[in-house]
Amino acid sequence: MSLPMRMSELSERSGVAVPTLKYYLREGLLPAGESLGATRADYSDEHLRRVRLVRALIDAGVSVAEAKRVTEALDDPPRSRHDLLGRAQYALPAPHADTPVSEEVMALLAGLGWAVTPDSPALHSLSGAIAAARSAGVPLPPEALRGYAEATEGVAAVDVANVPTDDLASALHRVVAGTVLVDPVLAALRRLAQEHMSSQR
Amino acid sequence: MSLPMRMSELSERSGVAVPTLKYYLREGLLPAGESLGATRADYSDEHLRRVRLVRALIDAGVSVAEAKRVTEALDDPPRSRHDLLGRAQYALPAPHADTPVSEEVMALLAGLGWAVTPDSPALHSLSGAIAAARSAGVPLPPEALRGYAEATEGVAAVDVANVPTDDLASALHRVVAGTVLVDPVLAALRRLAQEHMSSQR
Numbered sequence: 244m245s246l247p248m249r250m251s252e253l254s255e256r257s258g259v260a261v262p263t264l265k266y267y268l269r270e271g272l273l274p275a276g277e278s279l280g281a282t283r284a285d286y287s288d289e290h291l292r293r294v295r296l297v298r299a300l301i302d303a304g305v306s307v308a309e310a311k312r313v314t315e316a317l318d319d320p321p322r323s324r325h326d327l328l329g330r331a332q333y334a335l336p337a338p339h340a341d342t343p344v345s346e347e348v349m350a351l352l353a354g355l356g357w358a359v360t361p362d363s364p365a366l367h368s369l370s371g372a373i374a375a376a377r378s379a380g381v382p383l384p385p386e387a388l389r390g391y392a393e394a395t396e397g398v399a400a401v402d403v404a405n406v407p408t409d410d411l412a413s414a415l416h417r418v419v420a421g422t423v424l425v426d427p428v429l430a431a432l433r434r435l436a437q438e439h440m441s442s443q444r
Numbered sequence: 445m446s447l448p449m450r451m452s453e454l455s456e457r458s459g460v461a462v463p464t465l466k467y468y469l470r471e472g473l474l475p476a477g478e479s480l481g482a483t484r485a486d487y488s489d490e491h492l493r494r495v496r497l498v499r500a501l502i503d504a505g506v507s508v509a510e511a512k513r514v515t516e517a518l519d520d521p522p523r524s525r526h527d528l529l530g531r532a533q534y535a536l537p538a539p540h541a542d543t544p545v546s547e548e549v550m551a552l553l554a555g556l557g558w559a560v561t562p563d564s565p566a567l568h569s570l571s572g573a574i575a576a577a578r579s580a581g582v583p584l585p586p587e588a589l590r591g592y593a594e595a596t597e598g599v600a601a602v603d604v605a606n607v608p609t610d611d612l613a614s615a616l617h618r619v620v621a622g623t624v625l626v627d628p629v630l631a632a633l634r635r636l637a638q639e640h641m642s643s644q645r
Binding site: 388392401433434 | 493496497499500501503504505528529530533536539553556558559560561564565566567569570573574576577579580581582583584585588589591592593594595596597598599600601602603604605606607617618621622623625626627628629630631632633634635636637638639640641642643644
């Protein structure tokens with residue numbers, strides 16, 4: 244444990260400007276500090292961690308409303324370690340939430356033998372993302388989808404191996420941050436792997 | 445080849461409202477149609493394809509300025525099929541363009557035996573995305589990065605196998621659309637694979 248800090252130090256250590264920190268407080272993205280009077284409060288390392296996460300989410304393109312849903316879920320961690328990765332999904336922004344789950348997606352998962360709960364938000368995201376890609380002229384034939392799915396098993400194996408063994412609140416924080424913030428790492432790796440593999444052909 | 449269409453039909457077939465089409469024209473995201481007089485023009489299937497791509501890019505979170513860079517690159521296709529995937533990258537939005545390429549990233553690629561050009565924009569994106577994830581408390585140890593990279597080889601293998609054999613302009617369109625619009629498909633698959641694999645542990 245380190246000593247509590249004032250807002251100016253929280254700003255310095257996080258690299259987030261004081262007016263932005265005040266905005267996070269007003270929007271409920273950052274819990275209030277321990278009050279030291281009408282205009283002063285102390286913040287902990289927990290606050291610093293939260294500020295860094297919120298900043299990284301917003302920089303990664305997550306909206307303020309979505310970031311708020313994420314932080315609310317972090318404030319209500321699960322009571323058991325079971326399926327921490329699955330639980331984290333319900334906290335994460337899930338695009339295409341209104342797209343019905345397609346039969347094609349259910350058939351793909353059945354073919355892969357993947358066991359997922361039928362109300363998983365990612366089923367809607369996957370159905371919507373496939374439809375959006377196709378509407379823009381990307382054909383995505385079934386064998387390509389299956390190939391992508393098999394490759395993501397390797398990604399998820401790394402995710403599962405890196406679920407932290409910390410207390411549940413910290414573990415949920417890490418899993419949520421890791422899911423959102425590793426997506427851009429994977430996107431950049433994909434572009435480099437494309438270049439490597441197409442130069443090899 | 446199908447018959448040319450008026451803007452109202454372009455709107456109907458693309459699902460993009462007429463005022464939005466006019467906005468795309470003003471912003472240079474959509475080339476002008478063949479003029480039929482002061483206030484009328486004909487649009488082709490090529491325009492329809494472009495409208496669908498621009499709409500999908502913007503829906504996927506690409507900014508208007510970035511979409512404009514993409515469409516400009518599409519209007520200037522490469523003269524040979526060689527490394528179409530690599531070429532597409534210079535057209536695509538590349539986050540963290542100002543982040544210097546880290547030694548860690550160069551060592552990772554050397555360890556993997558990946559051959560990429562030293563000015564590849566994805567080298568900056570990868571360096572920046574790793575730094576952003578770590579600043580938010582995601583540790584990303586070297587063995588995790590390597591595991592992610594090896595898994596993305598499988599993704600890129602599917603990408604390479606699906607490079608279209610159309611004319612170069614169409615192929616570049618498909619590769620650019622496929623790179624940007626398959627990222628959300630992979631993100632959704634990753635979440636489902638996480639749930640499946642963590643329920644198996």
